[in-house]
Amino acid sequence: MATENFNPALRTPASSRPYPKANRGYGKRSAPDQRPVHADDFTLLPERERYIAGYVDHLPDGAAMDIKSLARSIPLYGQMAVGSALRALGVAGHLRHAQCRIEERGQVRWVTRTFWSRTARDNEWWGAFLDAENNRATQEAAASTAPQPPPRVPAEAPVPQAGAQPPAPAPATPAGPAAQPASPAPVPVVPQQRTPEPAPAHPSPAYLALAQLGRLEPRLALSAADCTVLAPLAAQWFTRGVDTDYLTRALTSGLPAQVDSPIGFVRRRLNDKIPPGLPTTRTPATPGTPLRRLMVECTECGTPGHPEALPDGLCRPCRTPALGPAPTAPADPPVERDIHALVSTLRDLMKTP
Known part of the structure; x- marks a missing residue:
């Protein structure tokens, strides 16, 4: 007897191979304050989005979240389907793409991070969360660039050499007016040696x-x-x-x-041979305005911007449906043609060598 499965959520198959790991700084980042895993997660989503959301939810932090990696790991859907599903999950409030500014070894690069939330969030929650992440990234960058004080080296006490005899006590001299102070012994002059300059503790x-x-x-x-x-x-x-x-x-x-x-x-x-300074195309920040290190990225086209400028994770061109061509006036009815004359002309052309 066949039994019907009343569970609307598709079960994500267990992967026999390890999850693809993203490069350092990229990949999945789980949002805080999520509800525990439950069987009715993502039940309000369509079948395709529900299946991909279940797979993404089981990925660990740091896993690759680009479309190609997900399409290789999910055999049921291709890259176009995965991209459309990620856009729908962003509109539903489950994920946001963001570009984070990272400074390492004197170089600046932007990495793409995907913040995932099992619980659907609205635009206000995502805006506050991304602002907090931006403040945290700014504080970490300021702490990493702050000069570190040199380590304090404790003064070492002189260590007695092995086999050395302790100094003998000086003989007591009788106190009296006849006692004369002993003349100090001459101190040998030792040429000062040059000590090598130590390397910096934190080399640049x-x-x-x-x-x-x-x-x-x-x-x-x-x-x-x-x-x-x-x-x-x-x-x-x-x-x-x-x-x-x-x-x-x-x-x-x-x-x-x-x-x-x-x-x-x-x-x-x-x-x-010092290279010339290249002019920057960015608008210089006004004094007192901190540099924003976290920019939200459009899920569809990847355009960066502030959280309030990308509601549902989409920019204005991707959020607004493309309008069709403007309606034009109906064309004039075609002029009646003499069919017999046209056929006669075609016959004459076919007879011409």
Whole structure:
């Protein structure tokens, strides 16, 4: 006897292979204050969106959430269907795409994060949540760029050498007017030795780029003191948008057969080959206005913007349905043609060689 399954939600099959992991900084991020998993989750969604939502809900944080990765893991639907389903889930209040600004090693990049909520949320809740995430990202960036105090090194007590005898007590001299103070023994003069300058506790990207020059090109081997002196000049390159590879190629390309003074040669190239500063296309922020590090991304076209400018996760062009062509006046009825004359003309053309 056949039994009918009254559960409207499709059961997501267990994957036999591990979930695709996104690159560091990307991937799924679970929103807080979600209700526990229940059998009637996503029951109000259509069949396709309900199936994809159940699969996404089981993904761990950090899993890949791009359309291609989801389409490879879900055999029932292709990329077009997955993209349409993600857009519908964004309108239903289950997910938002956002671009987060990350600064690492003197470089700035934007990563795409997908915030997921099993519980459907409205636009006001998503706006407050994304503003809180933006404030948290701003505080983390400020804490990472704040100068760290140097570590305090406790003073070490002199350690007695093994086998050394303790100093003998000085003989007591009788107190009296005849007692004369002993003349101090001459102190031998020891020439002062130069101590090597220690490397910084938190080396900058410019210092690290200069330190590895000697390993890539022995003719440009620099000491720790040389790297400390040249680090401010190399830091000016990073402020103009170049990376470590660009700086290394500029310093090591076209070397002469012999370099007598590596520090002088590198200093000359740092001053002569510094790249030009590229003009930025962004509007400079007014003083006192913090830089926004989290921008909501349109689920359909990927256009970034503020949360209030993208309700339901869609920008205005994607949210407004495309209008059809403007109605035109009805065309005039076609002029009656002489069918017999037309057929006669066609026959004559067919007879022409």
